[in-house]
Amino acid sequence: MSEPVSIAASPAAAPGRKPSFSLPAALRGWVLPLLLLLLWWLAVSLGWSKSPLLVPVSQVWHTAVEQTVSGELWRALRSSLWRDLLGFAIGASAGLIFGTVLGLSRLFESLLGPSFHTLKQISLFAWIPLLSVWFGLGDAAKVAFLSLAAFFPVVLNTFEGIRSVAPELIEVGRVFEFSRWQMLRRVVLPSALPSVFAGIHLGLIYAWLATLGAEYLLVSGQGIGNTLIDGREHFKMDLVLFGVIVVGLVGFALNWLASQLEHRLLAWRGRSVAQYE
Amino acid sequence: MAHAGTLTLQNVSKQYEVKGAALPVLQDISLSITPGEFVSIVGASGCGKSTLLRLIIGLEEGYQGQILLDGQRIKGTSLNRGIVFQEHRLFPWLNVRDNIGLGLLNSDLTEGQKRMAVNEHIELVGLNGFETAYPHQLSGGMSQRVAIARALVNRPDILLLDEPFGALDALTRAHLQQELHRIWQQEGITMILVTHDVEEAVYLGDKVVVMEPRPGRIRQVLPVPLPHPRDRASYAFTQVKESVLREFSGHPAAELIEPPLRQEAPAASQWQFAV
Numbered sequence: 271m272s273e274p275v276s277i278a279a280s281p282a283a284a285p286g287r288k289p290s291f292s293l294p295a296a297l298r299g300w301v302l303p304l305l306l307l308l309l310w311w312l313a314v315s316l317g318w319s320k321s322p323l324l325v326p327v328s329q330v331w332h333t334a335v336e337q338t339v340s341g342e343l344w345r346a347l348r349s350s351l352w353r354d355l356l357g358f359a360i361g362a363s364a365g366l367i368f369g370t371v372l373g374l375s376r377l378f379e380s381l382l383g384p385s386f387h388t389l390k391q392i393s394l395f396a397w398i399p400l401l402s403v404w405f406g407l408g409d410a411a412k413v414a415f416l417s418l419a420a421f422f423p424v425v426l427n428t429f430e431g432i433r434s435v436a437p438e439l440i441e442v443g444r445v446f447e448f449s450r451w452q453m454l455r456r457v458v459l460p461s462a463l464p465s466v467f468a469g470i471h472l473g474l475i476y477a478w479l480a481t482l483g484a485e486y487l488l489v490s491g492q493g494i495g496n497t498l499i500d501g502r503e504h505f506k507m508d509l510v511l512f513g514v515i516v517v518g519l520v521g522f523a524l525n526w527l528a529s530q531l532e533h534r535l536l537a538w539r540g541r542s543v544a545q546y547e
Numbered sequence: 548m549a550h551a552g553t554l555t556l557q558n559v560s561k562q563y564e565v566k567g568a569a570l571p572v573l574q575d576i577s578l579s580i581t582p583g584e585f586v587s588i589v590g591a592s593g594c595g596k597s598t599l600l601r602l603i604i605g606l607e608e609g610y611q612g613q614i615l616l617d618g619q620r621i622k623g624t625s626l627n628r629g630i631v632f633q634e635h636r637l638f639p640w641l642n643v644r645d646n647i648g649l650g651l652l653n654s655d656l657t658e659g660q661k662r663m664a665v666n667e668h669i670e671l672v673g674l675n676g677f678e679t680a681y682p683h684q685l686s687g688g689m690s691q692r693v694a695i696a697r698a699l700v701n702r703p704d705i706l707l708l709d710e711p712f713g714a715l716d717a718l719t720r721a722h723l724q725q726e727l728h729r730i731w732q733q734e735g736i737t738m739i740l741v742t743h744d745v746e747e748a749v750y751l752g753d754k755v756v757v758m759e760p761r762p763g764r765i766r767q768v769l770p771v772p773l774p775h776p777r778d779r780a781s782y783a784f785t786q787v788k789e790s791v792l793r794e795f796s797g798h799p800a801a802e803l804i805e806p807p808l809r810q811e812a813p814a815a816s817q818w819q820f821a822v
Contacts, residue, residue, distance in 0.1 A: 446652060460640045
């Protein structure tokens with residue numbers, strides 16, 4: 271391009287570039303994982319590395335089949351998921367109640383708010399020594415840890431949601447002589463719902479992350495985290511890799527479920543930005 | 548007993564506390580509104596016209612003087628008084644039918660009567676077929692229709708309108724003014740409209756209350772002696788409008804309509820950077 275560039279010329283006027291290759295948007299997310307898989311396969315089959323850390327793809331596949339058929343995978347998954355959901359249910363319910371009370375009552379906020387905001391600064395993992403002393407190394411301690419992981423995001427988002435109710439809508443309620451209960455049920459809670467859901471969603475993810483953390487730090491019993499530890503201790507890299515993939519898939523599935531539920535229950539938001547936020 | 552819906556304001560004053568000092572918002576407002584009357588209130592922003600409505604609806608308290616509805620002092624909000632705000636204030640999680648039904652939550656009607664009342668009011672504002680639509684699916688004009696239906700569904704004696712069409716485009720606004728006029732005649736209730744649109748005030752009002760700011764006072768109450776419905780293009784209409792504008796601005800109307808535009812053509816050199 272030797273011609274002087276004209277400022278007036280818009281980018282749209284430039285000669286159109288045809289997309290040389292296009293992939294349906296839904297499939298684009300698969301490009302990177304598949305490339306990595308290919309690279310892995312090549313690395314092993316072309317002998318780029320002799321390290322025992324790099325196991326062939328086929329071996330991981332065999333382990334996957336073996337774990338699935340023998341029922342090991344299901345036993346481990348069942349224990350982990352059960353703890354995850356139990357801890358999440360306890361933590362999220364407590365978080366909902368606590369967040370609602372904190373949001374509704376200035377008195378409670380001034381009494382409990384500062385303590386809560388201090389406690390939430392403590393890294394989750396710092397609770398482990400305390401929890402193991404109180405609850406031992408068994409399921410109780412793990413569930414307590416998971417509850418804590420789910421509790422904080424749910425409280426914070428519930429509180430935020432309730433506090434950010436539009437005063438304009440409260441006024442509409444006052445014009446129609448809403449009672450305190452009607453105000454709560456018809457105005458405050460519905461408008462807090464998107465934020466509450468965001469908290470529950472986060473809580474679900476945190477609880478799953480913490481499930482692994484708990485199994486790692488409070489080693490005893492069964493679980494997908496223990497499968498990983500076993501694999502490492504016996505130097506079975508195929509088992510470790512398989513475990514990592516399962517953990518990722520479960521996290522993905524939980525996230526997807528939460529999104530679907532949120533999408534259905536909050537359909538009223540539509541595509542437009544919420545107007546009173 | 549007076550007629551239902553006679554609203555009387557006697558020497559109403561209101562001030563806010565700002566940093567310990569009293570800031571007067573309304574001063575000595577006296578006004579009498581007969582049942583079924585349409586009163587427009589115009590004034591520049593800051594003249595307290597919205598505060599006046601908020602006092603009448605009962606969302607604000609703490610004033611001097613009296614606001615009486617049928618001789619009774621107004622205390623808090625009541626299903627007897629409806630309001631349409633400038634923003635539609637619909638609940639985004641409820642569809643049209645449920646938003647309107649919200650007004651009936653505390654009414655004495657049976658469930659069946661409530662359903663009928665909601666349907667009637669959907670019909671009244673011309674939203675048949677949109678019963679299950681959500682607010683985010685509605686245009687600004689349609690949302691405001693729902694807000695009007697919600698305010699009327701209790702069959703209040705008085706409907707207050709706080710610049711209800713201020714955020715709408717000119718065409719929609721003109722259309723909704725006509726609709727509101729039809730509803731007013733059909734329902735026969737008292738309406739008080741706050742607006743900064745003089746034409747709107749004259750088109751709808753039986754009388755136009757002109758307010759002036761700092762502190763908010765009534766400058767003049769002008770009757771609109773024209774038969775309904777009004778022809779905006781008629782000479783008589785224009786004359787009333789002019790007289791309101793004269794009161795409104797304290798200046799000849801023409802100046803207000805066309806604020807003096809500085810027509811100094813910028814020197815060519817000033818435009819160079821914009822190329």
